[in-house]
Amino acid sequence: MFELAGIEKRHGAALAVAVASWRAESGEAWLLAGPSGSGKSTVLHLIAGLTPPTAGRIVVANRDLASLAPGERDRWRGRTVGLVPQRLHLIGAVSVADNLRLAQRLAGLERDDARVVALLEAVQVADLMHRRPGELSQGQAQRVAIARAVVNRPAVLLADEPTASLDDEHAAAALELLRAQALEAGATLVVASHDARVRPLLPHAFVLPAHAAAPRPA
Amino acid sequence: MTLAGLAFAYARRRPLSTVLVVALAALGVAIATLTLVVSAALERRLASDARGIDLVVGAKGSPLQLVLAGVYHVDVPPGNIPHASLAWLRARPGVAGAWPLALGDSVRGFRIVGTEPALAELYGASLAAGAMFDAPMQAVIGDDVARMTGWAPGAAFAGTHGLAEGGGEHGENAYTVVGVLAPTGRVVDRLVLTPVESVWDVHEHHAGAGRAASPAPPDAQATRRSSADGVHDGHDRDENAGDDADRELTMILVRYASPLAAASLPREINESSALVAASPAFETARLFTVFGVGLDLLRVFAAVLVGAAALLLFVALAQALEERRYDLAILRALGARPRDLVFVLLAESLALAAGGAVLGIVLGHAAVASIGAWLPAAAPLAGAAWRPGAGEAVVVALALAGGILAACWPAWRASRLDVAATLAEG
Incomplete structure (x- = not known):
């Protein structure tokens, strides 16, 4: 679960995004909607503790992010938050399996090869585990990125525009995979997207206005 | 996958600059090693030949x-x-x-x-x-x-x-x-x-x-x-x-x-x-003053080569930093602390410097052994090869220091990376 209360993020004097209140429970799947430039990615980064809010309070998995020291927040993020960035961006210098092992290592967790293999099997890329990310197709890379995001069984799984470059069939498959993996991990899923195809596939939605004013629940 | 493993993986991913840095550092260290071994062998030989003669x-x-x-x-x-x-x-x-x-x-x-x-x-x-x-x-x-x-x-x-x-x-x-x-x-x-x-x-x-x-x-x-x-x-x-x-x-x-x-x-x-x-002792010391100029020149040349390797390493890391900004942001998103990123860049730099230093020591001693074997007049040199001394340890330490120095600024930049802004850039 997570809860945002009275959140504002400013860049200088300019308001980037504001969220008066938003609470999501464990196991729920949310769409974070809004037009381009509405601050969807910023909200994901706020929940992940990648950037601090200018004002307001963020609680994720019962931890107030303001209470975490910077170094502690990094490790906490590795264990608690899974992030599927828009460009996926797997680490190209290492293999598919090592991308997942790296996520375990950076979160300060023990290496768990069984978990890595099981996940890659679950997302149907186990046969590619020794390949470099550059050898994968876009769809394969996306599945690996999802597996990397859930390898540490996060409390919150955040995906930024996961269907942006996919056709209908692959978009539906990607969302289904995200939901299944979030469910398996018991995580709260938030999918930031302005893709109209996503809305019917997720039961909850939170919509940001275009002008970064006060948000309105859908 | 450890952070050191990641550093090696990054070095392997840039084979040309990796080989260039290692080769340049190795050449500098080899020349430094050669001058150290030759001057030590000469001093030993001169002292040995003059022993007992006042x-x-x-x-x-x-x-x-x-x-x-x-x-x-x-x-x-x-x-x-x-x-x-x-x-x-x-x-x-x-x-x-x-x-x-x-x-x-x-x-x-x-x-x-x-x-x-x-x-x-x-x-x-x-x-x-x-x-x-x-x-x-x-x-x-x-x-x-x-x-x-x-x-x-x-x-x-x-x-x-x-x-x-x-x-x-x-x-x-x-x-x-x-x-x-x-x-x-x-x-x-x-x-x-x-x-x-x-x-x-x-x-x-x-x-x-x-x-x-x-x-x-x-x-x-x-x-x-x-x-x-x-x-x-x-x-x-x-x-x-x-x-x-x-x-x-x-x-x-x-x-x-x-x-x-x-x-x-x-x-x-x-x-x-x-x-x-x-007096052999006095004249030998005078002779070494003359030899010393040549050896000092070689040492300066070696230092220039090692310095050039450090500069090349710096350029390679600075360039790599720009190429890897998104990688570094992802690593932070996955839980890496700023000091983890510093470690990765330092480890990569040190690995290349250490590789160059070790290769240079081997090349230097191989050169000493070859010169000693090919030139009968330099036969005492052959026996001086493959016996690393304190001088080589100093050369290796300097090469590693060059590696650390080259990585300082890129590592500092990496530790100050604005993760959210970099991820938002896409």
Whole structure:
């Protein structure tokens, strides 16, 4: 679960995004909607503790992010938050399996090869585990990125525009995979997207206005 | 997958710049290693060859030339001195030992030294085969001479004029090898020892009669200048058949009876005779000042190469930092702390610097071994290879310091990365 209360993020004097209140429970799947430039990615980064809010309070998995020291927040993020960035961006210098092992290592967790293999099997890329990310197709890379995001069984799984470059069939498959993996991990899923195809596939939605004013629940 | 593993993976991903950095660092470290090993081996060799010899006494001329010719056997002697100088020196209270040297001929590039059996003892040499010479035209050869010529007791040879190969042969006077010395690692390994009388006999026969008798030392008229071309360096003229007192020597090696003699004996020799006394220790130090300039230049060149490698490493890391900004942001999103990113960049830089340093040490020692094996005159170098010393440890430390320095700024930039902004850039 997570809860945002009275959140504002400013860049200088300019308001980037504001969220008066938003609470999501464990196991729920949310769409974070809004037009381009509405601050969807910023909200994901706020929940992940990648950037601090200018004002307001963020609680994720019962931890107030303001209470975490910077170094502690990094490790906490590795264990608690899974992030599927828009460009996926797997680490190209290492293999598919090592991308997942790296996520375990950076979160300060023990290496768990069984978990890595099981996940890659679950997302149907186990046969590619020794390949470099550059050898994968876009769809394969996306599945690996999802597996990397859930390898540490996060409390919150955040995906930024996961269907942006996919056709209908692959978009539906990607969302289904995200939901299944979030469910398996018991995580709260938030999918930031302005893709109209996503809305019917997720039961909850939170919509940001275009002008970064006060948000309105859908 | 560890952070060090990630650093290696990044280095492998840029093979060209990785190879360039490692090669440049290796070249610099190899040259530094070469200069260190060569200078240490030279110092060891020079000190070893001069051990036990406090003074070289010879004809007026350059003291350094005296030492080079008499102690290291690499230069022509400045001239001759009367044989009577030997007795005069032995009578000095500060002299514990004096060994005559009569130079001028060689065989297959090895110098024939007319002397006394005690010279072998001065170098701590013992007989490996045969016996010590006890009559003219008998020769005892050093270990290098025996190995290079294949001679054993019973072999015969004729000397050639001059101290280098190619002189005219004294074919009418044959030496007989009567003994072979055990290896000492000192200059005596490369010498052919024979009684002083052998040298006199060879050149008496060669020059014929009619020479003027040499006056007794320390008469200023006593010394004879050697020929400028170094052939028959100062022993084949003015030598008459007759008493030893009328004969000549090339120089005399002297050992002090006590350290006090160092203060008085050279002055006494230089002021009261036509002879020159040269201190091997002093002249060797002077020689090293000259060598040192060349070695220092090589060291500066090596430092420039290592510096260039560090600069190249810096450029490569700075460029890599720009290319990997999104990677670094993702690593932070996955839980990496700023210090983890610093570690990855430092480890990558250090791995390349260490690779260059280790390769450089290996190349440097391989070069030392090769030079020692290919050049007979540099044979002592071969034994100096593959024995890393404190100097190499300093070179490696400097190379690693260069690696750390090169990574400092990129690592600092990485630690200050704005993760959210970088991810938002996409």
